[in-house]
Amino acid sequence: MSVIKQDSILLEQLKAGCEQAFAEFYAKYRKYLMVVAVSLLNDEMEAQDLVQDFFIDFWQKQLFNRIDPAYHKGEGELMKNYIHRIVYNRCMDRISQRRSQQQKIDDMPAPDISCPPENRMEAMEWQRQLSYTLQAAIAKVPPLSARVFELSYIHRKSRHEIAAQMGVSPHTVKNQLVRAVRILRAQLKKG
Incomplete structure (x- = not known):
């Protein structure tokens, strides 16, 4: 049986809510998507997180329902092309976020050690207040x-x-970190 036919059957089973089909989909495409993500991100741990998040979204948000075989006739491996595009785009988003964060760091002014003592005292007081608030x-x-x-x-x-x-x-760990950051943001906005 051709790959296209196998994917077509797998897609039908996924759309029917078959958990076994999802397990087969995961086993079939996990390594491939890891190779794609690692090659783009150059970070195996980050790639693993990204691919794992993709599979969770694919099942929970039923992303497979967006695949329409009638619309994509003649495009070869429909399922593989679709999931490759999603993971590729998510990797590009991560890379863009990295660049943005690095740009913010690069744009931060360097501390001026030659500033007058009264400004240093003011900065130390501000830092103490910030530490207390945090x-x-x-x-x-x-x-x-x-x-x-x-x-x-x-x-x-x-x-x-x-x-x-x-x-x-x-x-x-990821869930607890997200929770902590959410609570901290809310607390710091109040203060």
């Missing part, structure tokens, strides 16, 4: 989320390092 906001974050935030942003550990240290899954 500590007060962190105190309002649940303990697990706060610990994950501290390990990630203060100790600069990766998700997988944090997961190993805390004995939880990297996905749990």
